[in-house]
Amino acid sequence: RTPMNAIIGFTRALLKSELSAQQMEFLNAIKISGDTLIVLINDILDLAKVDAGKMKFEQLAFNLKNAQGSIFKLFETKIGDKNLELINEYDTTIPETLVGDEVRLNQILMNLISNAVKFTDKGKITLSIRKLKEENNLVRVEFAVKDTGIGIPQGDLEKIFENFQQASSDTSRLYGGTGLGLAIVKQLVEQQGGTVSVKSKVNKGSVFSFILPFEKSARSAVPDQSRAEQRLDNPEIKILVVEDMALNRLLMKTILDDFGFEKDMAENGKVALELLSTNNYDLILMDLQMPEMNGFETTEFIRNVLKSNIPIIALTADVTTVDVAKCKAAGMNDYITKPVDEKILYNKIAEMLSVPLVARGAVALPEIYPEDGVINLEYIKERTKSDPKKMIELISVYLDHTPPVILALGQRLREKDWQSLASAVHKIVPSIPIMGMGDKYVEMAKKVQEYAGAKQNLDQIPGLVLQLEHVFDRAGKELEEELRKLKMMV
């Protein structure tokens, strides 16, 4: 899905640029093929998931009447183009709030309605939703999509629910499609304890219906409608995108440019923390799997060490329940799946930032990272009487030995090998004053040594180690620069 999303995303971006008529035509062809292919990929992935029993169904409160309204909106243009009439029959005795999987329900209805529209040239399409039974806490609802289209021969009614099956061999040529939609509908309905049925007459029309059980809910659901129409009225929104893949970064940049937001890009958590120390952001979009420092570690650092409550939305490639739980545990506010849907992203950002600014957590972060100039060579100069050769030797020894120890800190930390962590830190403490790196770093290192040695305050160690890694990293760069200058002198 990810590469396909990049193809579609960049095609969309290109389509907005200055193009010749022919280029426009070619790009449109790429766009249409891409859109078709992503639907097919999604269908196949869905089918594979249900087949493997891995499809999870949410049990959340939702408002059925609103859900139906938003589905109709999606088909308005198509139905208008074909001059069809759309009829909506809704049984008002259905309890206002039901508990179930609204997203999957939409998926089922969209499949059926889009078939109805596709196979009908004149007449009307009716969506009727009615209550069959209400018992204790349970409501059985029947959904029916009726059309006045080409209909299906009696003998084919069974096979159309099978994978890759269409009623006749020329369906694909005449109407397109892959024959997966109804197979998915059947699986989605049956796995939720429902049933699907179809009645049809050739040249008269078809009725596809399904029955699903829902629990009633006492709480009323947040209406989705209002969320979808939310607009951001603050144009100066600044977003930090943390994502290791250059392609995804570029795509995200294009999307955020479109929204008119300011943005900075970081290729991993470490770079993100560095940016956070000198900039204010309104929100962070955080990839999960990244080298150096992943999304979970970075979020934990932001929440626990920086004590910032800046909104963080996770960017996940696949929503497994494990990942979602991990995101929550790490302190992320929400997640969005890749390939990122622009509308969903916009709505999530809007939803999070429409709260008053103070609560938004656009806090100035404490200055934990030094600006340039970590090292001070006074001490070395004094010892060596500023002899460049001796200085080169000292700095070289430092550069040969310290970075590997620093590298090991992170490793020991991940392994929770506290004893080795304490002794590694012990080794680097003396070099701090030699390179003139400032007493506060000695204190930090000593704290790590003390906490790790005594296995106390373990929650403070990751933050301290990260700061040490950072300061040594910067010191290393500065020393290399000094070394280069000194070498030119001898």
Ligand code: ADP
């Ligand atoms: P697709 O629409 O991609 O071909 P589906 O699984 O959704 O795949 O449908 C399978 C087949 O069932 C279609 O190819 C078509 O022959 C038939 N079909 C589905 N819905 C309708 C309808 N409303 N009217 C007529 N034929 C239909």
